[in-house]
Amino acid sequence: MDVDRGASGEAAAPHLTVVLADDHLVVRAGMRLLLSQDPTFEIVAESTTVPETVRAVERHRPSVLVLDLTLTGRSSLRSIPELLAVSPRTRILVLTMQEDPAFAREALRTGAAGYLLKEAAAEELLGALRQVAAGAAYVQPSLGARLAVAGPEDDDSLTAREVEVLSLLALGHTNQEVSESLHVSVRTVETHRARIRDKLGTETKADLIAAARERGLPA
Structure with missing residues (x-):
C-alpha cells in the first residue's frame, strides 16, 4: 500500500476533517484556534443547530464531528443516529458541559465514539480527536470512573x-x-x-x- 511521505521519509500525518457543532461563538473560536495550530486537522464546516449539523455532516462527511449536546436550545442527543445514517464513517466526539453519567451512557449507546467535558485540557481534546478518528472510543477518565461505579442498573440512575x-x-x-x-x-x-x-x-x-x-x- 502506498503511503505519502515527507522529505524525511517518514509517513505523513493523517489528514482529519472536522465539523464543529456548537452554538457558542467563543467555544468555536477557541476550537478553531487550537486546531489551526495542528496541521493534522482541517475544520470544514461549523454549525449551531441540529438541522445545520445534519446538512454539514451529509455534505462534508468529516472524519470527526465535535458535537455539543445542546444546539440553539434543542438537545442534539437524539440526532446521533441520524448523523451516523447520513455519514456512517464519521466519528462523533461529544464535547459538553453535561457531566451526568446518564448523558455519556446514552450518547455512547446511540453511537457516539467519545465523550469529553469542556473543562478538559487542550492536549486531552486533541488526543481524544485523534483516538476516535483512529477508530477507538474515548471517555474522559474521571467520567469513565463514574460510569463504572454507577452502572446502568442503579435504582437511582436517571436516563x-x-x-x-x-x-x-x-x-x-x-x-x-x-x-x-x-x-x-x-x-x-x-x-x-x-x-x-x-x-x-x-x-x-x-x-x-x-x-x-x-x-x-x-x-
Whole structure:
C-alpha cells in the first residue's frame, strides 16, 4: 500500500476533517484556534443547530464531528443516529458541559465514539480527536470512573431523557414548556417526572433544584 511521505521519509500525518457543532461563538473560536495550530486537522464546516449539523455532516462527511449536546436550545442527543445514517464513517466526539453519567451512557449507546467535558485540557481534546478518528472510543477518565461505579442498573440512575427533564424542571419550566422544548407530549413529561420523583424523592421545587445541582446541571 502506498503511503505519502515527507522529505524525511517518514509517513505523513493523517489528514482529519472536522465539523464543529456548537452554538457558542467563543467555544468555536477557541476550537478553531487550537486546531489551526495542528496541521493534522482541517475544520470544514461549523454549525449551531441540529438541522445545520445534519446538512454539514451529509455534505462534508468529516472524519470527526465535535458535537455539543445542546444546539440553539434543542438537545442534539437524539440526532446521533441520524448523523451516523447520513455519514456512517464519521466519528462523533461529544464535547459538553453535561457531566451526568446518564448523558455519556446514552450518547455512547446511540453511537457516539467519545465523550469529553469542556473543562478538559487542550492536549486531552486533541488526543481524544485523534483516538476516535483512529477508530477507538474515548471517555474522559474521571467520567469513565463514574460510569463504572454507577452502572446502568442503579435504582437511582436517571436516563439521559430524565436528566434533560430534571434540568428543565429545576430551571422553573412547566410541564407544557418542557414538552415543547423536548418535542414530546405533556403526558410523556409527566411520566418522566414521576419516575424522577420515584428514583430521587423530588417532591418539591427545592428537591428538583438540589438534585440538578448534585449532577452539575444548571438550576
